[in-house]
Amino acid sequence: MAKKQFKAESKRLLDLMVNSIYTHKEIFLRELISNASDAEDKLAYKALTDDQVPVDRSELKITIVPDKEMRTLTVSDNGVGMSKEDLESNLGTIAKSGSFQFKQDLAKEDKPEDIDVIGQFGVGFYSAFMVADHVTVISKAYGSDQAYMWQSDGADGYTVTECEKDTVGTDVIMHIKANVEDENYDQYLETYKLQELIKKYSDYIRYPIVMEVEDYRQKEKPADAGDDYKPEWETVKEWKTINSMVPLWQRPKAQVKPEEYNSFYKEKFMDWQDPLAVIHTSAEGAVTYKALLYIPEKAPYDFYTREYQKGLQLYSSGVLIMDKCADLLPDYFRFVKGVVDSADFSLNISREVLQHTRQLSVIAKALEKKIKAELLKMQKEEPEKYEKFWAAFGNQIKYGVVAEYGAHKEMLQDLLLFWSSKEGKNTTLAAYKDRMPEDQPYYYYACGESVDKIAKLPQVERILDKGYEILYCTEDVDDFVMQALGEIDGKKFKSATAEDALPQTEEEKKASEEKAEAGKPVLEAVKEALGDKVKEVRISKILKTGACCLSADGPVSLEMERYMRKLEGGEHM
Numbered sequence: 001m002a003k004k005q006f007k008a009e010s011k012r013l014l015d016l017m018v019n020s021i022y023t024h025k026e027i028f029l030r031e032l033i034s035n036a037s038d039a040e041d042k043l044a045y046k047a048l049t050d051d052q053v054p055v056d057r058s059e060l061k062i063t064i065v066p067d068k069e070m071r072t073l074t075v076s077d078n079g080v081g082m083s084k085e086d087l088e089s090n091l092g093t094i095a096k097s098g099s100f101q102f103k104q105d106l107a108k109e110d111k112p113e114d115i116d117v118i119g120q121f122g123v124g125f126y127s128a129f130m131v132a133d134h135v136t137v138i139s140k141a142y143g144s145d146q147a148y149m150w151q152s153d154g155a156d157g158y159t160v161t162e163c164e165k166d167t168v169g170t171d172v173i174m175h176i177k178a179n180v181e182d183e184n185y186d187q188y189l190e191t192y193k194l195q196e197l198i199k200k201y202s203d204y205i206r207y208p209i210v211m212e213v214e215d216y217r218q219k220e221k222p223a224d225a226g227d228d229y230k231p232e233w234e235t236v237k238e239w240k241t242i243n244s245m246v247p248l249w250q251r252p253k254a255q256v257k258p259e260e261y262n263s264f265y266k267e268k269f270m271d272w273q274d275p276l277a278v279i280h281t282s283a284e285g286a287v288t289y290k291a292l293l294y295i296p297e298k299a300p301y302d303f304y305t306r307e308y309q310k311g312l313q314l315y316s317s318g319v320l321i322m323d324k325c326a327d328l329l330p331d332y333f334r335f336v337k338g339v340v341d342s343a344d345f346s347l348n349i350s351r352e353v354l355q356h357t358r359q360l361s362v363i364a365k366a367l368e369k370k371i372k373a374e375l376l377k378m379q380k381e382e383p384e385k386y387e388k389f390w391a392a393f394g395n396q397i398k399y400g401v402v403a404e405y406g407a408h409k410e411m412l413q414d415l416l417l418f419w420s421s422k423e424g425k426n427t428t429l430a431a432y433k434d435r436m437p438e439d440q441p442y443y444y445y446a447c448g449e450s451v452d453k454i455a456k457l458p459q460v461e462r463i464l465d466k467g468y469e470i471l472y473c474t475e476d477v478d479d480f481v482m483q484a485l486g487e488i489d490g491k492k493f494k495s496a497t498a499e500d501a502l503p504q505t506e507e508e509k510k511a512s513e514e515k516a517e518a519g520k521p522v523l524e525a526v527k528e529a530l531g532d533k534v535k536e537v538r539i540s541k542i543l544k545t546g547a548c549c550l551s552a553d554g555p556v557s558l559e560m561e562r563y564m565r566k567l568e569g570g571e572h573m
C-alpha cells in the first residue's frame with residue numbers, strides 16, 4: 001500500500017513553535033544574526049574553495065536597521081543569499097535547515113575546512129514571529145540575477161514573488177507587533193536595546209554587526225574662535241560595529257596581555273576589582289572546548305545568600321547559549337566566574353538548554369582540576385594572595401568539605417588553612433604534618449570564639465607542653481570540618497578538649513584511677529551542688545594548671561552543641 005504523508009497543521013505548528021520553545025522573546029535577534037553569520041560563512045567558504053568567486057572577506061558584514069516610523073526592524077547580510085527554491089524549502093518548511101544540509105554535504109566530501117556553521121534545527125528563523133506580525137525576506141542568491149521576496153504573517157502560509165535587489169545577500173524585514181499590556185515590543189525598535197541584545201547574545205559573531213548609533217559630542221573648536229569661545233555640543237549619527245568579534249578566549253594565551261584579561265573580567269562580570277587569578281585553558285579530543293575562568297578577590301555582596309547563582313557562561317560557536325550554566329561548577333567552587341566555549345554541545349532545539357550532560361560533566365571535571373591546581377599554585381607561590389582568597393572564600397571551601405558527608409574532602413583538604421598555635425599564622429594541613437614530632441598521635445585542634453580565648457583554654461596547655469601544635473578554629477563550621485576530615489593517612493583529628501586527647505601510659509592510668517578513688521567525696525559534693533546541670537563530675541586527665549574544665553561525652557563536641565543551640569535560638573551562622 002502506498003504510504004501517505006503526514007500532514008502537519010502548519011499554522012498550529014508555527015504557533016506552538018513560536019510560543020513554546022523559547023522562554024525569552026528577545027532571542028529572535030540572536031537567531032536572525034546567527035543565520036546571517038551562517039550565510040556569510042557559506043559565501044566565504046565558496047570564495048575559499050573556488051578561485052572564481054571574487055569575494056573580499058573584509059566586506060562581509062551584518063547590518064541592523066530599526067525604523068520607528070515604519071515599525072520595522074531589518075537584519076541584512078551580504079552572504080550567499082537564497083534562491084526561489086531555497087526560500088521555499090528552507091523558510092517554507094518548518095524544521096528544514098539548509099545549514100545542517102550544508103554541514104552534512106561538507107562532511108560527506110570529507111572537507112577538512114572547519115567552518116563552524118551555527119544553524120542546525122531549522123526553526124530559529126520562525127522566532128521572528130514572536131515579535132513581528134509580518135515578515136518579509138528579500139534575497140538574491142550568489143550567482144543569480146533574479147531576487148525574490150518571501151512574505152508571511154505567520155498564520156496562513158507564505159508567498160514568494162520576484163522583486164528587485166541590487167546586491168547578493170538577504171534582508172529580513174520584521175514588522176514589529178504593537179505593544180500589549182504586559183509585552184513591550186517597542187523596545188525592539190530602540191537602538192540602545194538592540195545594542196544591548198547584540199552585546200549579550202552575539203558579541204562573538206565573527207563578522208561585524210553594524211548599526212547607526214547616535215553620539216553626543218563636542219563640536220570641533222573653530223580655528224578663528226576667540227578667547228570667549230564656549231564649547232558646543234552636537235548629536236552625530238555614526239555607523240558603528242557593535243560586537244567585539246574575536247573572543248578573548250579564542251586568542252592564543254601568549255598574545256593576551258594581563259590588562260586585557262582583567263578588563264574583560266571587570267566588564268563582563270561587573271566587578272570593579274581585578275581578579276586574583278586567571279585560568280585560560282583549552283582541550284581537544286573527546287570534548288573540545290576553550291575556557292577562561294577567574295577567581296575574584298572578594299565575595300560579591302550576595303555570595304552567602306540564596307540569591308547568588310553559581311555558573312559559567314556557555315557559548316557554542318561564539319553564540320551565548322546559557323548565562324549561568326550551573327552544571328559546570330561544583331558548589332565548593334561556586335565563586336569562580338568565567339566562560340566556556342565549545343562547538344561540541346548537543347543543544348536542544350531552542351538552543352537554550354543542553355540535550356546531554358555528558359560533555360558538560362567531562363568539561364566540569366577537567367575545570368575543577370584546573371581550578372584546584374591554580375589555587376594550590378597560588379598557595380605555594382603567592383601565599384599573601386592566597387590569604388586574600390582564603391579570607392573571601394575559605395568558608396565556602398570548608399562547607400564543601402562538610403557537604404555530602406565529606407564526599408569531597410580529598411579534593412579540598414589541601415586547600416584548607418587553619419590558625420597554627422606554633423606559627424602564629426595560618427597553616428596548611430600539609431605544613432602542619434611536616435612539623436609534627438614523630439610521637440604525636442593526632443592532628444590537634446581546638447575550637448572557640450577567638451584565637452586568644454582558645455589559647456587560654458585550660459585543656460590546650462598540656463598538649464602545647466608536649467611540643468605539639470594545635471589548630472585554633474574560630475569559625476562555627478570548623479568543628480564539622482574536623483569531623484568530616486576524620487583522618488588523613490591514618491592519623492586522626494582530635495579535639496584538644498577531648499578527655500582522651502593525650503593517650504596515657506599504664507602508669508599514668510593507674511595514678512589517675514587512684515586519684516579518682518581518693519577524690520570521690522569531693523566529686524560527689526560538686527555533683528550534688530551542680531545537680532542536673534552536669535551529667536558527671538570526674539577527675540580530668542587533660543588539665544595541667546587549670547582547676548576544672550567542661551567536657552562533652554559522645555560524638556557531639558561541646559562546640560558543636562553550642563553551635564546547634566545557637567541555630568535553634570534562630571541566630572544566623
Ligand code: ADP
Nearest residue numbers: 035039090097098099119120121122123124125
Ligand atoms: P537553522 O539556522 O537552524 O538552519 P533557521 O530556521 O534559522 O534554521 O533557518 C532555516 C534555513 O534557512 C537555514 O538553514 C538557511 O539555509 C536558511 N536561511 C535563513 N536565513 C538565511 C540568510 N540570512 N541567508 C541565507 N540563508 C538563510
Ligand code: MG
Nearest residue numbers: 035119124125
Ligand atoms: Mg538559524
